[in-house]
Amino acid sequence: EVQLLESGGGWVQPGGSLRLSCAVSGFTFSSYAMSWVRQAPGKGLEWVSAIGGGGGNTYYTDSVKGRFTISRDNSKNTLYLQMNSLRAEDTAVYYCNRYSGGYGDMDVWGQGTTVTVSS
Amino acid sequence: DIVMTQSPLSLPVTPGEPASISCRSSQSLLHSNGYNYLNWFLQKPGQSPQLLIYLGSNRASGVPERFSGSGSGTDFTLKISRVEAEDVGVYYCMQVLQTPFTFGPGTKVDFK
Numbered sequence: 001e002v003q004l005l006e007s008g009g010g011w012v013q014p015g016g017s018l019r020l021s022c023a024v025s026g027f028t029f030s031s032y033a034m035s036w037v038r039q040a041p042g043k044g045l046e047w048v049s050a051i052g053g054g055g056g057n058t059y060y061t062d063s064v065k066g067r068f069t070i071s072r073d074n075s076k077n078t079l080y081l082q083m084n085s086l087r088a089e090d091t092a093v094y095y096c097n098r099y100s101g102g103y104g105d106m107d108v109w110g111q112g113t114t115v116t117v118s119s
Numbered sequence: 120d121i122v123m124t125q126s127p128l129s130l131p132v133t134p135g136e137p138a139s140i141s142c143r144s145s146q147s148l149l150h151s152n153g154y155n156y157l158n159w160f161l162q163k164p165g166q167s168p169q170l171l172i173y174l175g176s177n178r179a180s181g182v183p184e185r186f187s188g189s190g191s192g193t194d195f196t197l198k199i200s201r202v203e204a205e206d207v208g209v210y211y212c213m214q215v216l217q218t219p220f221t222f223g224p225g226t227k228v229d230f231k
Contacts, residue, residue, distance in 0.1 A: 107179055
């Protein structure tokens with residue numbers, strides 16, 4: 001069974017850091033690009049970042065460029081999102097998903113992990 | 120950035136009746152390979168989003184046939200032939216032609 005399991009969320013003060021993880025199973029991790037999408041409380045979905053299967057290509061939405069870093073360890077079947085200089089507006093549920101670049105589909109999603117940035 | 124809009128933002132439906140949601144993009148989503156890089160997702164209450172349609176008109180694995188996607192370029196439509204109870208939630212379109220990928224604001228579907 002294909003599964004994505006996020007972890008690492010929590011409460012952090014503005015300016016702080018968190019690292020999210022997404023552990024995957026049930027498919028060949030290195031064959032797929034991966035993506036992070038977030039959802040602020042009561043709001044819609046916002047794409048955050050994506051990374052190619054080999055880890056060499058990374059992409060970010062403008063609001064997180066220079067603060068967030070996406071990475072992956074294909075030997076551990078794990079996707080990461082390092083979040084630095086966190087702001088109140090980064091408060092959200094963060095979802096990882098499997099992304100097929102050729103077809104553009106994000107067909108498998110994790111259950112999400114909650115990040116709260118507040119003083 | 121490509122801006123996505125949806126209409127309506129709220130859609131009261133009657134079980135067994137059809138429903139339709141429109142999605143428009145500020146730029147064409149038609150790639151040179153002939154595919155439209157437009158996805159549709161449903162987020163049921165308290166759940167993660169689930170993929171319904173990819174490349175504008177392809178149903179994802181396990182998605183019931185009552186869901187269909189159509190359109191090309193900048194105008195797209197998601198249709199539900201007969202709404203069922205399990206279809207309530209928020210529907211999002213999303214362009215994946217170019218980064219930053221962008222979602223529409225969502226259409227909330229619930230029963231009248």
